[in-house]
Amino acid sequence: MESRKLLKSGEFLVSSTEAADVFIPEEFSEEQKMIAQTCSDFLETEVMPRMNDLEKCDRVLMKNILRKSGELGMMGISIPEEYGGFGQDFITQMLVAETTGAGASFSVAFMAHCGIGTLPVMYYGNEDQRQRYVTKLATGELIGAYCLTEPGAGSDANAGKTGATLSDDGKHYIINGQKMWITNAGFADTLVVFAKIDNDRVLSAFIIETAYPGVVIGADEHKMGIKGSSTAQIYFNDVRVPVENLLGKRGEGFRIALSILHMGRIKLGANVLGAAKKAINDSVKYANERKQFGVLISSFGAIKQKLAEQVVRLFASESAVYRVSKDIDDLMNSYKSEYSDKGRAAIDAISHYAVEAALLKVAGSEMLDFVVDEAVQIHGGMGYSAEMDVERAYRDSRINRIFEGTNEINRLLVSDTAMKRAMKGDFDLFGEAEKLFAGIEKLNDGKKEGESWHDEKKRYLENFKKLTLICMHGAVKKFEKRLVHEQEVMNNIANMMMETYLSESLALRVEKLESIKGELPVYRDILDVNIWETACLVRTEAMDAACAFASPEMLPVLSRAAEELSRVSFVNVKDARRRIADKLIEDNSWKF
Amino acid sequence: MKIVVCISNVPDTTTRIKFLEGNASIDTSGIQWVINPWDELSLTRALELRDDPASGVKTVTVAHAGPASSEPTIRKALAIGADDAIRVNCEPADAFFTASQLAAAISKEGFDIIICGIESSDFNGSAVGGMISEFLGIPSVSSVSGLSIENGAPVFTREIDGGRESLKVPVPCVAIVQKGIAKEPRIASMRGIMAARTKPVRVYETVDTDCLTEIAGFEKPAPGAACKYIDPDDPARLIELLQNEARVI
Numbered sequence: 132m133e134s135r136k137l138l139k140s141g142e143f144l145v146s147s148t149e150a151a152d153v154f155i156p157e158e159f160s161e162e163q164k165m166i167a168q169t170c171s172d173f174l175e176t177e178v179m180p181r182m183n184d185l186e187k188c189d190r191v192l193m194k195n196i197l198r199k200s201g202e203l204g205m206m207g208i209s210i211p212e213e214y215g216g217f218g219q220d221f222i223t224q225m226l227v228a229e230t231t232g233a234g235a236s237f238s239v240a241f242m243a244h245c246g247i248g249t250l251p252v253m254y255y256g257n258e259d260q261r262q263r264y265v266t267k268l269a270t271g272e273l274i275g276a277y278c279l280t281e282p283g284a285g286s287d288a289n290a291g292k293t294g295a296t297l298s299d300d301g302k303h304y305i306i307n308g309q310k311m312w313i314t315n316a317g318f319a320d321t322l323v324v325f326a327k328i329d330n331d332r333v334l335s336a337f338i339i340e341t342a343y344p345g346v347v348i349g350a351d352e353h354k355m356g357i358k359g360s361s362t363a364q365i366y367f368n369d370v371r372v373p374v375e376n377l378l379g380k381r382g383e384g385f386r387i388a389l390s391i392l393h394m395g396r397i398k399l400g401a402n403v404l405g406a407a408k409k410a411i412n413d414s415v416k417y418a419n420e421r422k423q424f425g426v427l428i429s430s431f432g433a434i435k436q437k438l439a440e441q442v443v444r445l446f447a448s449e450s451a452v453y454r455v456s457k458d459i460d461d462l463m464n465s466y467k468s469e470y471s472d473k474g475r476a477a478i479d480a481i482s483h484y485a486v487e488a489a490l491l492k493v494a495g496s497e498m499l500d501f502v503v504d505e506a507v508q509i510h511g512g513m514g515y516s517a518e519m520d521v522e523r524a525y526r527d528s529r530i531n532r533i534f535e536g537t538n539e540i541n542r543l544l545v546s547d548t549a550m551k552r553a554m555k556g557d558f559d560l561f562g563e564a565e566k567l568f569a570g571i572e573k574l575n576d577g578k579k580e581g582e583s584w585h586d587e588k589k590r591y592l593e594n595f596k597k598l599t600l601i602c603m604h605g606a607v608k609k610f611e612k613r614l615v616h617e618q619e620v621m622n623n624i625a626n627m628m629m630e631t632y633l634s635e636s637l638a639l640r641v642e643k644l645e646s647i648k649g650e651l652p653v654y655r656d657i658l659d660v661n662i663w664e665t666a667c668l669v670r671t672e673a674m675d676a677a678c679a680f681a682s683p684e685m686l687p688v689l690s691r692a693a694e695e696l697s698r699v700s701f702v703n704v705k706d707a708r709r710r711i712a713d714k715l716i717e718d719n720s721w722k723f
Numbered sequence: 724m725k726i727v728v729c730i731s732n733v734p735d736t737t738t739r740i741k742f743l744e745g746n747a748s749i750d751t752s753g754i755q756w757v758i759n760p761w762d763e764l765s766l767t768r769a770l771e772l773r774d775d776p777a778s779g780v781k782t783v784t785v786a787h788a789g790p791a792s793s794e795p796t797i798r799k800a801l802a803i804g805a806d807d808a809i810r811v812n813c814e815p816a817d818a819f820f821t822a823s824q825l826a827a828a829i830s831k832e833g834f835d836i837i838i839c840g841i842e843s844s845d846f847n848g849s850a851v852g853g854m855i856s857e858f859l860g861i862p863s864v865s866s867v868s869g870l871s872i873e874n875g876a877p878v879f880t881r882e883i884d885g886g887r888e889s890l891k892v893p894v895p896c897v898a899i900v901q902k903g904i905a906k907e908p909r910i911a912s913m914r915g916i917m918a919a920r921t922k923p924v925r926v927y928e929t930v931d932t933d934c935l936t937e938i939a940g941f942e943k944p945a946p947g948a949a950c951k952y953i954d955p956d957d958p959a960r961l962i963e964l965l966q967n968e969a970r971v972i
Contacts, residue, residue: 161794161795161798162798162916162920164795165795165798165799165802165911165916165919166913166916168799168911169910169911169912169913169916172908172910172911173910176907176910202912203910203912203913204912204913204914204916205913207913208913217913217914217917717739718739718753719737719739720737722753
């Protein structure tokens, strides 16, 4: 069988993808489902019954629960077997991230340990470091944390002041400095710490054991949400770190930090799915029990609209998450045949998809915020009561737009990285854009007589991409190198890219699903509603951007092009949403 | 000592059951299948005994009568820790048919203790365990809530009115167990899931047996009447409703 063409990060803007080539969640193997079930069972039996105690930030309890998840093998999913893990593929890693996402604060502690607390050592550590630390991090014998942020270095991570100097005998680095917002700080055994050696311009990374003299853990922060996870400052006062604990090469810290953040972002995109599914389940169960005016509130159109919109947004995010997971798996496999080091092959494949990682992080965190907000609203007054899970979910959700790089930074990354990759020659973005711009006056919606339902959707998506490219071209022409400072326009472009990628992923999923199961009306409704919303959004974003970069003479031309390229068939979204909600209401839980 | 736990493949307990036209069969589309909860607890207790070297239990097998599509449920049992599995390749029809198929397969392999959940959460027939013992001509104990091994022999505990009863039974025997046999079902570990890939599942073809019953139809219970909440400080309202609306006093 001919192997599929693997798109580079951001290349989706100028390429099409076959439905047969994408992975969809309906294709999970029985083993993957079993792994997910283990994670769900663990949450149900070990985490949720103790949530009230966890919410009091009980460090001992959280560490014990984390250890139990390690004993069950949940922490070893991403770790190769030779280091005590189970060497699962990236799709399975994302499924575990998704499933544990329903675990509120536990999920944050677990993901921080398995991801940023463990994987820097797995991906960048040498054999000795992997044997000493990864084998124990993979089983929960050690708990890990990641120390990058400082009081004066948040989004600008390279501005950190924590310093390292080599001791006179050359055996230790002496670390001094302060880190903040450190997840798992209260009970971590090992830390991946970023610091500058001497007066280096760039960061280096170190593995520091919290038992080393001079490591001081602060009190836990009082946070809005995820109260059960320990978040504290860590101070390093003349901490002597063996030189063997320098992670990677001197000066490689920034690269490590960025790569790990790409990984953290993409996994956050999966993690929020689990939290959103729980909030939707809570919403529909409540709506199916609560009566007002003598009838269940799930029978009201206003409630159905909320439930359906929760479903549509989650379904789109989910489609995109597993689509890119397969791309990463394929790239990882190709790198593994080239690289001698499996760890580097894995992180390089993940880092390659930087555009999609940032995009999924932003889209997923904002999807979750929407879902939990509507979950509270569906619960009415009860949603405001701390007795209900949705109240906690509402507070817990908010951090997702802030950590792993704020959504503001990540939005800029979406558009900026795609353009940079194109300039580097990964794919021809500007040539395509220029051609479109040159023929802008003749552009139309490209409607063809007799096109199939799926072909019609593909045409819309091609048009959305064309409109995005036109905006990119216009913005680059107008602002040139100053474009990076026109963050609002960069955001317009990022939003168009993000919604188009999600819609395309959703369309590919529905097409593939129908090729297996035949026509699925409710899934078509989901896609219809989503495409309708994306069309409205890309038109607005395109014109927002155009007004910033185009001359008064060009604006009517761009406006007409935006109108043509965002034109979609009329959809009775009210009825479509009702049908989507009716399935959810009938099933009484997420069974899409 | 060898234990076999009979497992049934049932819809997840949160499933909203729908019937196909004619109301004589269940619409299985979209159903998530799981191990019958009573069987899952039985398996947990059997594994606890196997993991205790003092018990003398060497292996735990799971036995299931069902089509190949029920293999995921069998693999789940293997992932939880069963050593191997038996599947009788059939479409289970009624309790008599299922028990006869399981008994035939079990008798070919030979086990000391045969454990069955007291009922399955789908049809709640509570008949298979007793029928297996009859087919095999061996003793059975029903409503077992405790199982231990003392001096190489099983000791079953039963809850009886006002106390407990302990029974010693010669092997081979059938234990028909209820909840309480184990605290919580075991969660499949990642290692267990990986190991389940290669654990043996022996497939037997059916033996000739008649079905003694035929499902004539299913009927859902009538929807419950709406619940009325009454202010605890207003007992007069409660009395009025009980007298005039419910007409029970």
